[in-house]
Each structure stands twice: as C-alpha cells, then as structure tokens.
Amino acid sequence: MLAFILRRLAQAVVVMLTVAFVAFMLFQFVGDPVTNMLGQDATQEQRDALRRDLGLDEPFVVQFGTFVANAARGEFGMSLRQGQKVSTLILERLPATLELSLIAAILALALGIPAGVYAALRRQRRSAQVLMGLSLLGVSLPTFLIGIFLILFFAVLLNWLPSFGRGETVALGRWSTGMLTVDGWKHLILPSITLCVYQLALIMRLVRAEMLEVLRTDFIKFARARGLTNRAVYYGHALKNTLVPVMTITGLQLGGLIAFAIITETVFQWPGMGFLFIQAVQFADIPVMAAYLCLISLIFVVINLVVDLLYFAVDPRLRAERGGH
Amino acid sequence: MDSPVPSDAAAAEPGALARFLDGDVWHSFRRSPVAIVSSVLVLLCVAAALFAPWLAPHDPFDLATLELSDARLPPSWLAEGSPKYLLGTDDQGRDILSALMYGARISLFVALAAVLLSVVLGVALGLLSGFVGGRIDGFIMRVCDVMLSFPAILVALLIDGAGRAMFPDAHEMLAFAVLILAIALTGWVKYARTVRGSTMVERQKEYVQAARVIGVGSGRIMRRHVLPNVLGPVLVLATIDVAQAVIIEATLSFLGVGVPPTSPSLGTLIRIGNDFLFSGEWWITVWPGIMLMVLALSVNLLGDWLRDALNPRLQ
Numbered sequence: 001m002l003a004f005i006l007r008r009l010a011q012a013v014v015v016m017l018t019v020a021f022v023a024f025m026l027f028q029f030v031g032d033p034v035t036n037m038l039g040q041d042a043t044q045e046q047r048d049a050l051r052r053d054l055g056l057d058e059p060f061v062v063q064f065g066t067f068v069a070n071a072a073r074g075e076f077g078m079s080l081r082q083g084q085k086v087s088t089l090i091l092e093r094l095p096a097t098l099e100l101s102l103i104a105a106i107l108a109l110a111l112g113i114p115a116g117v118y119a120a121l122r123r124q125r126r127s128a129q130v131l132m133g134l135s136l137l138g139v140s141l142p143t144f145l146i147g148i149f150l151i152l153f154f155a156v157l158l159n160w161l162p163s164f165g166r167g168e169t170v171a172l173g174r175w176s177t178g179m180l181t182v183d184g185w186k187h188l189i190l191p192s193i194t195l196c197v198y199q200l201a202l203i204m205r206l207v208r209a210e211m212l213e214v215l216r217t218d219f220i221k222f223a224r225a226r227g228l229t230n231r232a233v234y235y236g237h238a239l240k241n242t243l244v245p246v247m248t249i250t251g252l253q254l255g256g257l258i259a260f261a262i263i264t265e266t267v268f269q270w271p272g273m274g275f276l277f278i279q280a281v282q283f284a285d286i287p288v289m290a291a292y293l294c295l296i297s298l299i300f301v302v303i304n305l306v307v308d309l310l311y312f313a314v315d316p317r318l319r320a321e322r323g324g325h
Numbered sequence: 326m327d328s329p330v331p332s333d334a335a336a337a338e339p340g341a342l343a344r345f346l347d348g349d350v351w352h353s354f355r356r357s358p359v360a361i362v363s364s365v366l367v368l369l370c371v372a373a374a375l376f377a378p379w380l381a382p383h384d385p386f387d388l389a390t391l392e393l394s395d396a397r398l399p400p401s402w403l404a405e406g407s408p409k410y411l412l413g414t415d416d417q418g419r420d421i422l423s424a425l426m427y428g429a430r431i432s433l434f435v436a437l438a439a440v441l442l443s444v445v446l447g448v449a450l451g452l453l454s455g456f457v458g459g460r461i462d463g464f465i466m467r468v469c470d471v472m473l474s475f476p477a478i479l480v481a482l483l484i485d486g487a488g489r490a491m492f493p494d495a496h497e498m499l500a501f502a503v504l505i506l507a508i509a510l511t512g513w514v515k516y517a518r519t520v521r522g523s524t525m526v527e528r529q530k531e532y533v534q535a536a537r538v539i540g541v542g543s544g545r546i547m548r549r550h551v552l553p554n555v556l557g558p559v560l561v562l563a564t565i566d567v568a569q570a571v572i573i574e575a576t577l578s579f580l581g582v583g584v585p586p587t588s589p590s591l592g593t594l595i596r597i598g599n600d601f602l603f604s605g606e607w608w609i610t611v612w613p614g615i616m617l618m619v620l621a622l623s624v625n626l627l628g629d630w631l632r633d634a635l636n637p638r639l640q
Contacts, residue, residue: 011467011470011471026487136622136625136626140568140618140622140625141618142576142621144576144579144580144595145595145614148599148602148614152602152607152610156602156603156607163603256479259476259479260478262580263579266579266580277486278580278582280486281486281580281582282581284489289486289487293486296479297475304474
C-alpha cells in the first residue's frame, strides 16, 4: 500500500516536472528578454548587468530550477498583454470557473446517476430507449455547438435568459460570487447546462452499463432468492456495487469539467480561467499560458492521485490482492 | 480522401468482394437501418467535400465573384432570400452551401490526416512496446497512462497553444501541421495499447518462432508477420476516431486556434456565424452547426455498428 502510494507520488512529480519543463521551454521561444527591456541602444555592460540580475547568465539547469521554484510559489511573472501579474489575473478568474464547474458537476451527478439506474432497470421501456438515444447525442455533440444552440433558443429567440458574462457578482473578500444574486443565477443556467451535458451523458451510460453488469451476477440472484424486495436488491445491493467504478471514472470526468470549461467560457464569454487561457493562446501571452498549463496539470495530477487512493479505500479486493504480494 | 483500402484489397485478391458480400459484416449491415442511414450520410458528406470544386454552386474563395449587396441573405425559401443562394449568404456575400462544402473538405482533410498520423504513431509504438518489452515497454506505457489521464481536447489545445507560441508568425502550411500534430498526439494512445496487447499474444505464436528460427530479423518479423495480424481492431478504432478528430478540429477552430482563417473549416464557419446570432442571421451559424452534427453523429453511429458487427463476443 505504502509502496503503491510512493510510486504514484513519484509518477505525479515526474509529470509535473515534465509539464513545468514544457512551460519553461515556451519562454525560450519568445526571444531575448534583455533586448526587449533595454531596447537596441543599451551598451554591452548594461546588458550584462541586467542579464546577471535576471539570472540569465546561469546554466540552463539552474535557470530551470529557479523557474520551478518560482512556479511552486505561484510566480509566473507579468502578463505580456495585460501588464498585470499572472497570479493576480488567475486568482481573479478562479472563482468564476470553479462556480461554473461546481454547478455543472452537481447537475451531471444528480441527473446522470438516476437516469442511468432508470435506463438499466426499465431498459425495455420506450422512455429508457429515448434516454439512451439522447445520451448518445450528448456524447457526440461538440460542447460549443450545444452552447450556441442553447443561446439561439433561450437567449435570442425566446429571450428568457442572458447569454454572456456572469451578471451581478458579490465580493466576499477576494472571492467574487455570482451565487448570491438572482441575476448571477440566471447567468449560470445556460453555461452550466452546456458544460454538464457531456459528463451527464457519460455518467448515465456508465451507470447503466455497470448496473446491467452487476444485475447479472450471482449475489444478486442470491439476494432475490432470499426474498428481498426489488427495492432492497436494486438500491441496497446492485447500485452500491456499481458505485466503485462509477466513482473512479466520475472523479476523472469532473476534473475534465475544468478543462471543458475553456470551451463553455469562450462561448458564453464567461470571465473564467479558460477564457483567459484562450485569449493568451491567441495573443501568444506566454506567462499566462505557462501558468495555466501548470495549474491545470496540477489539478489533474491531484485528482488522479485522489481517485487512485479512493479506489484502494473503497474496494477491499484490491487491498487483499496487493497485500498478498 | 476516400479510403483506398477496400478497393485495393478487392483488386489484390480475386473474389474478395464476393466473399465480403457473402460475409457476416455485410449481412449485419443490411439488417441495420442505423448503419445504412449513417453510412449514406457519411458518404454524402465525403462526396460533397471531395467534389466541392465541381459541385459547389459558387466559389467562396474567389473574391471577384463576391458581391456585398448579396451579403447576409437568408435561405432561399424565406421572404428576402434569393434563389441563387439556397442556404443564404454570410456577411461577405459568400454562398453558405458552397462554404459548407469547402469547409467539410478542410475539416475532413485535417481529421483524416490526424487519424492517419496517430494510427501510424500508435501502431509503431505499440508494436515496439509489445514485441521488445522490458524498459521500453514500461516507459511507453507510463507515457500512455499520463496521456490518458488528461482529456483529449485539453491535450490538443495545450499542444496547439505551445506550437503557436513557438511559431508566432506561422504561415498557412505550418499552422495546418501544428494542428494535425496536436490532434494526432492526443489520439495515438489507444492504438498503442490495443496493438501492444495483441502483439504480446502474437509474439508467443508458432509462426513468429518459426520466422525467428529461419533467421528473420526482429524488425522484419514485426513489420511483415506480426503487423498484419494486429491491424484488425485498429481499423475499427480509427473509424470512431475520425468523429472525435472532426470534433476536436472544429472545437479548436471555433476557439480561434485551429485552421488558419484563410481556409475556413466547419468550426471556423460556426465561429464567424456566432457573431451574427444576435442580429437574427441564424443561418450563418446553424447550417455549419447542423453539418458538423450530422457528420460527427453518423461517423459515431457507423463506428459503433462496426464494432458490434466485428465483435465475435456479441454474436
């Protein structure tokens, strides 16, 4: 168990270092910062002095070490486009992305699991087949197209809901929230539906497949033979056993929400991190790109690690198998 | 752009077509309305894309024929529509139907090139991994694990972003290359895993040992003996992957980091039309959107059907 955790941790560190290296290499391609800062007329002495001050005369490995140390503290320098510190920019945008992802995650789970259970238990019914058809549509449609069609119907044609921005926000210290105003909630509806569709469809299909698998096993037959009610068999035994794989994959998928938020945020001009990143890519704003790259990788690595550990905690078979070695 | 594989196979082996028509796959195809409808739709899209220069009623890239007085005309059956433009025109007076055909051409080209590249990459690495084993295998599989823990679209976006940062004033060819590479680098993992698995099985079989005994080198055994036997599942995966690649390409182009604006794909057309959604010109966005939907969904359905039809466990 401990060896497993250590191996996973080591792997996570290697991944983060690789990502940091890619981010570091990005900076090497933007040209010489000394020339940019001093202009063409500076003397060689001035250049050398600045080069020393910035640590650019150090060997490559030392420079990379400095970059990693700064990155670990959240320091990525100034945004080239907006002239602000990257950490400030990202912290400003973080609440918007997290709130959007949170609502989408809740929607996906709260609708996806019951829909999947229903589709498995009543799979001969027309309504269950319609649900499955819709879920196929949900996993095949590109996110941005869903967003555009929602805007077209609910914002342009029906004029019910707003289609861009966060609306009215309230500042709670450094956290600006849209969840305390009616306007903020209205602005959340379309983006969070857009963001959750793919995950919702995926969770539903997964729960259905797992349920069908479990319902075929012997212990379910045995539970029936004991004369348990349908309710107890379905929810007490079957659903409980499907939750292990569902939890693992769902955990990973919810990490995906933060990534998919890039698309949703662009469609709805939602002022989150993803929108910031896309603008940074378009303007080759390297410090922002590097920071986002590192942050999103960190989120994913942490989620993967937690899911791995959860898997251990939940599934006793895995522990026994590993312990036997 | 069409797949030369079936026709080549038919030419090489006399009677291959007859055998195919008599086989399980064809029978399952004829009994599945979903497969028939979706393959017709895919064929329509591919034909429209392939023959766009001859079929399209207008040339959307020929600036001389564009007339600004024709800009933003609705589809021809609406009151202000013109019979010249069946699906209407965009803000520069381009015929939407023609732009769709040329756009599908670019979308499909990028998607097929990316899938082809990722198949080549994935099969090569999978073969190597499964055949050689040891440290190389361990390393390649760790890389696969890491790649799989990130969503494909995010990886493509990050690679594309990094590529753009490295070549800020990339000209057209380079932009295409970066995009195709970004999509291909996200897709190779599943091929590598599949091929690795079947290579490890094939490696143990007698024909491989026989080849070894008569002194055939490892490289040649991998290429000539093992490769043909592990390609089957790869083709099914690749079919489904085309839909995925089309969607990733469209998404990146929609986000403005995909194909260069001089050669608009379906995603670019949707992006352009998105600006006119609020002024009531829905058709500029909706038609490319529907085209993309139809394309992605029908390739997906076709792939699903193919997987079931070729899977002996389900029969």
